[in-house]
Amino acid sequence: MKVEERFLKYVTYHTTSDEESATVPSTSNQKILGEVLVNEMKELGISDVRMDENGYIYGAIPASEGRENDPVIGFIAHMDTAPSMIGENIKPKIIKDYQGGDIVLNKEKNIIMKADEFLHLNQYIGQDIIVTDGTTLLGADDKAGIAEILTFAEYILEHKEFSHGKIAIGFTPDEEIGRGADHFNVQAFGAEYAYTVDGGQIGEIEYENFNAAGAKVKIHGVNIHPGEAKNKMKNSILIGMEFHQMLPFNENPAYTEGYEGFQHLSHFEGDEENSILDYIIRDHDMGKFEQKKTRFIKIAEYLNDKYGEGTIELIIKDSYYNMRKQIEPHMHIVEKAREAMLKAGVEPIVVPIRGGTDGSRLSYMGLPCPNLSTGGHNFHGRYEYIPVQSMEKMVLVLKEIILAK
Structure with a gap:
């Protein structure tokens, strides 16, 4: 399945988290998407797939013969969307071969994404851009990360000729309300280090975040x-x-x-x-x-x-706290991501996160975990968008990370 097809499927599920809720996960809808992901992971052939009582999903791809002693590398994304904007009844559309200029998201409501306000649109002329109808957020944060991880996993499982170490996969609830790592089982996950695929513009590598x-x-x-x-x-x-x-x-x-x-x-x-x-x-x-x-x-x-x-x-x-202190003793994992991006034809952009990520908490829990781009822009609002080609590039980046020795 193409990465954009997966993404468009996932955004149909309403998974907004609720910071006022005391339940785990904070909204039951997250488990509905979780069940979909569990079934899909099993169909792909991912091993040891399970969703625990708190809505956390785990799975693994065994190491190729001869690479059983390689460090186990993890990839993590979150299922919930931000409560700052409506995340239900999302109506995405693809602007094929974007030629620049303003994008009319909703003619009836006169909702327009203006090119002179969002200058990064100019980077994607000639590409296919997924947008909303202007009445909801899109959900690329972080359903794009989930789609990229599972598309990468499908590729690895279909191409047995590629040699790699063991891969751990995890999907969390409630990241947007700061609880995504609360019940994450680092020991059961079993990775030596991991990457959250939860960033923005294609090429971002982040190992510093806000306190x-x-x-x-x-x-x-x-x-x-x-x-x-x-x-x-x-x-x-x-x-x-x-x-x-x-x-x-x-x-x-x-x-x-x-x-x-x-x-x-x-x-x-x-x-x-x-x-x-x-x-x-x-x-x-x-x-x-x-x-x-x-x-x-x-x-x-x-x-x-x-x-x-x-x-x-x-x-x-x-x-949460700035993960830089926890990542600096393991800077080889940042360099590994940088080299993977270059091999995939992506220019690395090392920047501090002006926000948070599950990786910041996980790094303090003993799992060094920098953050990688998904390719999206304008998260948490009606102008959120993501280019299809950026998602495709991120699938290649994940592949290069895992194939490197």
Whole structure:
């Protein structure tokens, strides 16, 4: 099966994760796709295929004769899609032989992906681009990674003449809400090192990521009729706005790039009595990361002193850490990926992840795990797209990684 056919099949499954859910996985729909993948893996001839009670999928391709002592290499992708955009009833379409210019995603709703806003479109003139209808995300993050891994696996299994070591394959739930590695069984997976196939633009190799935390700011106000409110009302909405305005304006993600960290207000709801602000806090540098969290604490203390103890309830929880410290003793695996890309005709782009990946947590769990591109762009939103040719190239990259001695 072609890689784009697999991808278009997988995106029909609704697998949005839910950060408010306490179940594992956070949404039962992820297991529905999981069952599909388990059956497909078995049909391909992948060995030891199973999905555990938490929705994690494992399988393996045995080593070729004479390469049983090679290091076991793993490939990992995640099944869920981000809750930041609708992931149900996805209607993908392929723009064949893209000739540049704007792409009309939805004529009726006047949703247009403009070439002057997304300049990377110019890299794909003459290629076939998979887009949405503008009402949902696409799901290339990370169903493209799953499609690429299984298409690569099918190729290896069909071509017995290629010599390789043992290959471990794993698919996780709930990566988008920071729980993808929570129940991953590193020992059972059995790899010496692995790669998550969960990146963006074709050629990306990433072994640095943000240190990450989530901050929930709960504000408890006092409501009273506005006609009698003088010196009595404490409007939690206004206090929430005050909290946010005390954060550095230039550390908004809209003004940062590269190694620059940020704090991002992802959700704000409330009324006069109670409001909630949800933030994510990110920085590659651990010292600056801790400073950002400390700033939240100091703002909360200041506003509690101003408006009364208990007005601000602050909950900060670390999500994951920069995997660079864990990868640097194993830089040969980054070099292996770089060489594989060059052999596959792909220009390597070594960049820090301005986000997270299961690999960051797994690296701290004893499984060094840099991240590789899927080929997609504009993840988590209506303008998400992926060129078919980029997915095809990634299948070749995975093959070159595994065939190298």
